[in-house]
Amino acid sequence: xxxxxxxxxxxxxxxxxxxxxxxxxxxxxxxxxxxxxxxxxxxxxxxxxxxxxxxxxxxxxxxxxxxxxxxxxxxxxxxxxxxxxxxxxxxxxxxxxxxxxxxxxxxxxxxxxxxxxxxxxxxxxxxxxxxxxxxxxxxxxxxxxxxxxxxxxxxxxxxxxxxxxxxxxxxxxxxxxxxxxxxxxxxxxxxxxxxxxxxxxxxxxxxxxxxxxxxxxxxxxxxxxxxxxxxxxxxxxxxxxxxxxxxxxxxxxxxxxxxxxxxxxxxxxxxxxxxxxxxxxxxxxxxxx
Numbered sequence: 001x002x003x004x005x006x007x008x009x010x011x012x013x014x015x016x017x018x019x020x021x022x023x024x025x026x027x028x029x030x031x032x033x034x035x036x037x038x039x040x041x042x043x044x045x046x047x048x049x050x051x052x053x054x055x056x057x058x059x060x061x062x063x064x065x066x067x068x069x070x071x072x073x074x075x076x077x078x079x080x081x082x083x084x085x086x087x088x089x090x091x092x093x094x095x096x097x098x099x100x101x102x103x104x105x106x107x108x109x110x111x112x113x114x115x116x117x118x119x120x121x122x123x124x125x126x127x128x129x130x131x132x133x134x135x136x137x138x139x140x141x142x143x144x145x146x147x148x149x150x151x152x153x154x155x156x157x158x159x160x161x162x163x164x165x166x167x168x169x170x171x172x173x174x175x176x177x178x179x180x181x182x183x184x185x186x187x188x189x190x191x192x193x194x195x196x197x198x199x200x201x202x203x204x205x206x207x208x209x210x211x212x213x214x215x216x217x218x219x220x221x222x223x224x225x226x227x228x229x230x231x232x233x234x235x236x237x238x239x240x241x242x243x244x245x246x247x248x249x250x251x252x253x254x255x256x257x258x259x260x261x262x263x264x265x266x267x268x269x270x271x272x273x274x275x276x277x278x279x280x281x282x283x284x285x286x287x288x289x
Contacts, residue, residue: 131183
């Protein structure tokens, strides 16, 4: 009887001994994920654009954790941005750390709607930019949600050359970006033609200059005793170097310059050009010197 029960007793002893050992240790917690996300340094002048860019990089690299986003953002701030957020960087918020950091920076650096409207009012004209480039610069100053408002369209049109503004007059119901594209096509098609939009200012200035030359040519009378009829002298001489005011030689106006007789009491400039002379050499008895 004892022989039969011995194996059962041994099995019970083995089971008791096995239960005395402690359970195996738990597996260690996984290390925090490390993200190799390269970002540009914070843009103090354009925080909204910077956050738009880095959040696209976060999505592309699978960074969705608020703490990870907070740490990566903090490591790319400028000194000025760190000064504004030093309290958050020292004591990271428990809830929404990245969101809180982003809101702080946008509040500090993003201009108010009133400030943007004031900057929009004083924005420069198109200049040497295309209409679309002008629009991009103005949209940065436009209060949010007002891009297609009548006031913003007027601000955009007012800064275009007059010919372009007139061309767009029948399309004012279109979105402002569509207006800019239409203006680009017109600008590209016509700016290289004679009398085109891009040459209008230069053409007008040249026309005024030519008119002044013609008036001076008729009005000019050489001083009594001067040599010849004065043809080719003064601003009216189209074939000579009459525009000596801008003469690259640096010697001023010298085309048609002749020496004055000593008895005239005049310098060579007033003897040759009369009231149109741009220089004078003493001694000279020209009235008004």
